Amino acid sequence: MFEEHPKDRHEGYDDRHDGYEGFDQLADDDAGHDRYGPYHEEDDGDGSRQRSGTRRIVMVAAGGVFAALLAVGGYGVYNVVTAVSGGGSSTDGGHQASGTPAKTQQTAPPTAEQAEAAAKEFLAAWGRGDLTAAGGLTDRPESARAALTAFHDQVGPRSLTLTGTGRAPGDSPGEPALGFRVKAEFEGTPDAWEYDGVLNFARSEDGRPVVRWKPSVIHPQLTQGRTIAVKALPDPVSKPADRNGRPLDAFPSLRAVLPQITPPDGSDAAPGRAVMLSGASGTGTEPEQLFVLTPASAPQVRLTLDADLQQAAEDAVKQQSANGNPASLVAIQPSTGNILAMAYSGGFNRAVAGGQAPGSTMKVITSAALLEAGVSPDTVVPCKATTNSPRAWHNDEPGDFPSYTLADDFSHSCNTGFIDKGLEKLQPGTLGKVAREQFGLGLEWHIGIASRDATIPTPGTKDETAAQFIGQGQIQVNSLLMASVAATVQNGTFHQPVLRADAKRATAPAKLPADVARDLRAMMARTATQGTARTPMAGLSGQIGAKTGTVEAGGQANNSWFIAYRGDLAVAAEVEGGGHGFSAAGVAAAQVLKAGGKG
Structure with missing residues (x-):
């Protein structure tokens, strides 16, 4: 999937693959020395070398970012590099590891490294708006494409940034799961909508590591039969105060009265807009506000009450x-x-x-x-x-x-x-x-x-x-x-x-x-x-x-x-x-x- 670096390339190589910018691919030279930035081997005095440091892999796509922290040591760096780059020891795409039957490789859960690679691809495709590609990186391509398209059309953020946050609790034992953060920005709204999600992983029918698709990939509260869309908030209801500006909400006799108070004639009341999570029609589930784009505004009305x-x-x-x-x-x-x-x-x-x-x-x-x-x-x-x-x-x-x-x-x-x-x-x-x-x-x-x-x-x-x-x-x-x-x-x-x-x-x-x-x-x-x-x-x-x-x-x-x-x-x-x-x-x-x- 990714081109492997030649062994003689210098430190700081900038790989541009499939539209990603700034992806620093890891490789070892013939002597086993790492040539990636601050990651190095140290001699502990007895002739052996010990690896130290933490490696950050960053993908930037048009509108999308995925960052993952990988702590590695020993031969782990070779495994990580070859797994991502498609080298000889990778199990992705049906390649057979030494001594392991191909059938086992096709059905076994993806490894953590394979999940990270799949997550990078999926989040980058989603972030740059290539929803067909993003859907194809899941185990249910058509369902994923349709749901991501609905999210894009009905929520319509100006920009969408997706950032990996590391390992997370998964749905199934033995299957890797990775967290990620969504940051959506909207026209005319100064604040961004941010929330965390989790990706679980499986293998596709042809053995590829892919995202296990379910509606909660889009938002953790999204389930089958529910929808997320930007909708107008209900007509703003002012919270009238008493004649001295004191609140009246706590009085039992006024709870049904205050919502009946309309704004003054000629007021600039506005209903507002919000990202709403709605239930299926006829379920009786009340819509839930997830993020307010434009708050409802209504001028305060002072009643004659004391x-x-x-x-x-x-x-x-x-x-x-x-x-x-x-x-x-x-x-x-x-x-x-x-x-x-x-x-x-x-x-x-x-x-x-x-x-x-x-x-x-x-x-x-x-x-x-x-x-x-x-x-x-x-x-x-x-x-x-x-x-x-x-x-x-x-x-x-x-x-x-x-x-x-x-x-x-x-x-x-x-x-x-x-x-x-x-x-x-x-x-x-x-x-x-x-x-x-x-x-x-x-x-x-x-x-x-x-x-x-x-x-x-x-x-x-x-x-x-x-x-x-x-x-x-x-x-x-x-x-x-x-x-x-x-x-x-x-x-x-x-x-x-x-x-x-x-x-x-x-x-x-x-x-x-x-x-x-x-x-x-x-x-x-x-x-x-x-x-x-x-x-x-x-x-x-x-x-x-x-x-x-x-x-x-x-x-x-x-x-x-x-x-x-x-x-x-x-x-x-x-x-x-x-x-x-x-x-x-x-x-x-x-x-x-x-x-x-x-x-």
């Missing part, structure tokens, strides 16, 4: 859902509508996408409608033990209270007073109109992720109308919507809640009248200090207000609702099956209000 309040919300929801009761909580900044925290239990984001009746927290909107209809907080609105619409209605608090005012009914959450006065003063559909025009409920909100708008249908009967006045019947809301109701009362103006400041906001058709907002704040403050919300709100200072809600759940445990504010922080919480509003939901909401300080 990491400290988010942690408080997560803790509160976790505590109230510990017994398996689904729960959610949303905190909003009334002055801006910015969502500061959003937490929920279970896999469904009920905090913004759920829909259920809000119970007596809806009495905030019923009160706004009554105040606009001429009823004042001091107007006497008797709280009877029962009333009819014609359906019979009752209160949680037993007894008749004929002297109660609207403010009393609100703070004690009297159902019968609101039903009687509502049926007297309000037309069917009034509640939905006030909710939409002044509180923004029922408008199409775009908060930054998918959310559900409020459903407050026009009632068809007096019973349905009565049910709406106390937040039951067909009304469907969630914690996000009811937190906005509390925020609108505190601020006096509806600001659509958002998760990102650049979101397009809906605007309420009308502003909450200033005197109505003032009266609602007074009624909610009284409820927080003297009414049904006093227990969870105890100890909170500053401007505070609250309203409880208890929803009958068809004979099962009641659903607990609570809305409140403290300064520039409004909260709504709900716990399914949590009982009265002041208990589970009230405890959760107050916990977040305490964490938020005065706002």
Whole structure:
């Protein structure tokens, strides 16, 4: 395969064979002296000569390099030289060694020297892009050629450098194995892709030492049925931070939310490209990134969330859902509508996408409608033990209270007073109109992720109308919507809640009248200090207000609702099956209000 050096050639001979440059072929002269560079014999003083040194053989081809270290001594140098050069003692190509039958030479595993020679040829051919030649140096020429061609076409490195790294663990006992390093460089990518591989060796049908072909020759993770190719990375998903730039990845309630956040309009987000290892179609194997050529880029989006309040919300929801009761909580900044925290239990984001009746927290909107209809907080609105619409209605608090005012009914959450006065003063559909025009409920909100708008249908009967006045019947809301109701009362103006400041906001058709907002704040403050919300709100200072809600759940445990504010922080919480509003939901909401300080 290689031309042997004439014995009289001088040291430093440059052999150029088959396109290789710089391959220093080894030879001995007649006296047995080595003429290769620093490799020499030394006299140890007793007339004998001892060989020392290490020989490096380097092959350089167009686009490929193979370097192997061979430690040799004694007659080993002759064996190495003749094995590589095709001399008389070589077993390659069917040449018979003295005293050894030719058949044995054809079937025995290749020697280490023959494996090194075969590796040099194979890696050089692969590196210079002669894939037909490289395939022919394996025991499965067509399979190897096809796989190497696919790698060349689908990965397409600008240059490929292959360097031997010495002996390596093999697949079969008795068969040599050599390691090598792949270095692939790509256009427009400053870093190179480097990895290590292993070549195992066998004999071809005609007895030649060849590379034992398998897909892992190309890459150690490549197996039958898998492919390697440069592919576009999935669309970049920004990792949004909170309003102060702090990470949000660790919060359980946000794991499904953050991937929904899209980059800002007009951003220069790029998907990126990478060398990907993919499984066969239909196997369900996820593609694996082996080397990133161009990283995906997406500008960081700062959400309106606050990491400290988010942690408080997560803790509160976790505590109230510990017994398996689904729960959610949303905190909003009334002055801006910015969502500061959003937490929920279970896999469904009920905090913004759920829909259920809000119970007596809806009495905030019923009160706004009554105040606009001429009823004042001091107007006497008797709280009877029962009333009819014609359906019979009752209160949680037993007894008749004929002297109660609207403010009393609100703070004690009297159902019968609101039903009687509502049926007297309000037309069917009034509640939905006030909710939409002044509180923004029922408008199409775009908060930054998918959310559900409020459903407050026009009632068809007096019973349905009565049910709406106390937040039951067909009304469907969630914690996000009811937190906005509390925020609108505190601020006096509806600001659509958002998760990102650049979101397009809906605007309420009308502003909450200033005197109505003032009266609602007074009624909610009284409820927080003297009414049904006093227990969870105890100890909170500053401007505070609250309203409880208890929803009958068809004979099962009641659903607990609570809305409140403290300064520039409004909260709504709900716990399914949590009982009265002041208990589970009230405890959760107050916990977040305490964490938020005065706002």
